[in-house]
Amino acid sequence: MANSKANEEARLVRAEVQNVLGIRLAEVTFDKDGGLLVVGGENGAGKSSLLDALRWALDGVKPKGKEMLRHGADKGTVSLKLAGQMVEIKRSVTEKGAYLKATWATGADVKSPQKVLDALIGTFGIDPTEFLMMNGEQQAKRVQEVMGVDFSDLDAHHKRLFEERTIANRRVRDAEGELRNLPQIDGDPVEPVVLSDLVARLEEAEKSKRDHEENVALLEQVAKKATVLAAEIDEATKRLGSLRASRDEMFAVVQNGEAELIDTAPLREKLKDAEAINAKASAFKRRAEAELKVKVLSTDVVKTEVELEAIAAKRLARVGAAPCKVPGVCISDGVVCYDPELDANTTDADREQHSLPISELSDGQRLRLAFEIAAAGAPDLKVMFLRHGSLLDAANRKYVAELAQERGYTVVMEIVGDNEVDVLIEDGVSK
Numbered sequence: 310m311a312n313s314k315a316n317e318e319a320r321l322v323r324a325e326v327q328n329v330l331g332i333r334l335a336e337v338t339f340d341k342d343g344g345l346l347v348v349g350g351e352n353g354a355g356k357s358s359l360l361d362a363l364r365w366a367l368d369g370v371k372p373k374g375k376e377m378l379r380h381g382a383d384k385g386t387v388s389l390k391l392a393g394q395m396v397e398i399k400r401s402v403t404e405k406g407a408y409l410k411a412t413w414a415t416g417a418d419v420k421s422p423q424k425v426l427d428a429l430i431g432t433f434g435i436d437p438t439e440f441l442m443m444n445g446e447q448q449a450k451r452v453q454e455v456m457g458v459d460f461s462d463l464d465a466h467h468k469r470l471f472e473e474r475t476i477a478n479r480r481v482r483d484a485e486g487e488l489r490n491l492p493q494i495d496g497d498p499v500e501p502v503v504l505s506d507l508v509a510r511l512e513e514a515e516k517s518k519r520d521h522e523e524n525v526a527l528l529e530q531v532a533k534k535a536t537v538l539a540a541e542i543d544e545a546t547k548r549l550g551s552l553r554a555s556r557d558e559m560f561a562v563v564q565n566g567e568a569e570l571i572d573t574a575p576l577r578e579k580l581k582d583a584e585a586i587n588a589k590a591s592a593f594k595r596r597a598e599a600e601l602k603v604k605v606l607s608t609d610v611v612k613t614e615v616e617l618e619a620i621a622a623k624r625l626a627r628v629g630a631a632p633c634k635v636p637g638v639c640i641s642d643g644v645v646c647y648d649p650e651l652d653a654n655t656t657d658a659d660r661e662q663h664s665l666p667i668s669e670l671s672d673g674q675r676l677r678l679a680f681e682i683a684a685a686g687a688p689d690l691k692v693m694f695l696r697h698g699s700l701l702d703a704a705n706r707k708y709v710a711e712l713a714q715e716r717g718y719t720v721v722m723e724i725v726g727d728n729e730v731d732v733l734i735e736d737g738v739s740k
Contacts, residue, residue: 319429320691321719323390328382329365329402330358330375335739337732341392343691343717345710347698349730355737356723360694362387363721366400367690368430369409369423377402379737395419398426429690436694437679441667448645448667455686456635458627464643467620474613481606488599494592501590502583511580514571521566528563531556635685638678639664647678673708676701680712691718698722 321339326332332355339346350356361372366387371377378385389398397412411419411426419425440451453460535552624640637648646664667675683693695701695709706722713720727733733740 318689318691319391319393319395320717321389322392324363324366325388326359326362326386328379328385329362329377329387330372330379331355331737332358332362332734333379333737335359335362335732335734335737337739339719342714343719344714345706345720345722346732347722347724347730348732348734349724349727350734351727352725354734356734357696358737359732359734359739360696360721360723363389363692364435364694366398367426367435367692369400369407369426377407378404395425395429398422430687435683435687435690435692436696437676437683438695438697440679440682441675445644445667449640449643451686452635452638452640452645452682455682456638460624460627460640460643463620463623463627467617467643470613470616470620474610474617477606477609477613481603481610484599484602484606488596488603491596491599492592494589494596496589498593498597499586499590501587502579504580504583504587507576507580507583511573511576514573514576517566517570518573521563521570524559524563524566528556528559531559635681637664638681641666645678647674672702672705676705676708677712680709680716680718684716684718693718693720695720695722698724699726 320341320343322341323339324335324337326335328334331353335355337346337348337359348356348359361375362377365371365377366389384401384403386399386401390396391398394414395411396414399410401408409422411422413419440448443451449460531552535556538548538552621641639646641664644666646666647670648664665674667678670678680693693713698706701709701722709720709722712718724730
């Protein structure tokens, strides 16, 4: 028989466990149409051993830290009767090792039975509450495995962009804080005054003035001497002529100097205001630079957010094209989101907009999400185990029963106690 037969639905009909883990003998009959089967008992009675044994028969994985063979026994067995192409699974254990045998409906032995069972179990199934006990990153990874999509490249890109956006936003906040600390400046921007140039011009003007004053004083002296010499013209004709010539020459110099004199009052006034002008010019410059810095850094944030939105769109596209779709489920920014009202025809945009992250779901919605993921991960094996049934209130227990009946799954749930149980385990024996 071809292994592809394992892709036919498999349903539990009956199970018998003997001398495995804490079970001496347990016999369980299952409803062929599925539904909730509650296994109860006190702590240590063996109810967990029953679920472990049934699961071991299917996946061959021993519970961590436990030996499958019951203490004191020579041989332990778990026999499962199924409805479907595969009709029997028998796993046994002795001190020498464990053995597996499976039979097709035709009576032929299944070759490589564990390989066939692995294909039947799929990537994730059997216990939906295991999904709810994972952290967010593990949940997202599991959903990707179930749906057959890979976001590893987008996750790495998203992580880098998220870090870049965080840094960019921090820089924008710092720049905005710097901008808020700068005062508003009234009026129009002003150019700074070059103090060295202004001082040089003032010194030049003052030198010109001193030179002029010296020339005026010299002119006065020459004029006086000329008067004296004029009185003595007879005695010093030659000297008088020379002095007159000198006088005329100096007079011309004085006249030219008066024409070139620079008014020092505006320069002194500008020098007096230069410090205030420069402070205002510097303030305008700092504020303009701060505004530009905020603008540039904000552009970096917008660019990063656009790239993050592109990654989110790619995630949705991959989910939409996934080989295996889980109703109502999407992955947004690495977080599993869910809305039980959404179906396969819902657009990607609506799916992301209306779905809620797991942390915001009700207990019932979380259970349904875990059930849907488990069902998608192992669509051909109509069996699930719930180890923590005691944590469910009456409403959610009823909800699990309705889900199991609705989808045709047999859900074996473990609780502590003997109230409203289908199978009671006492001292390793089913009642």
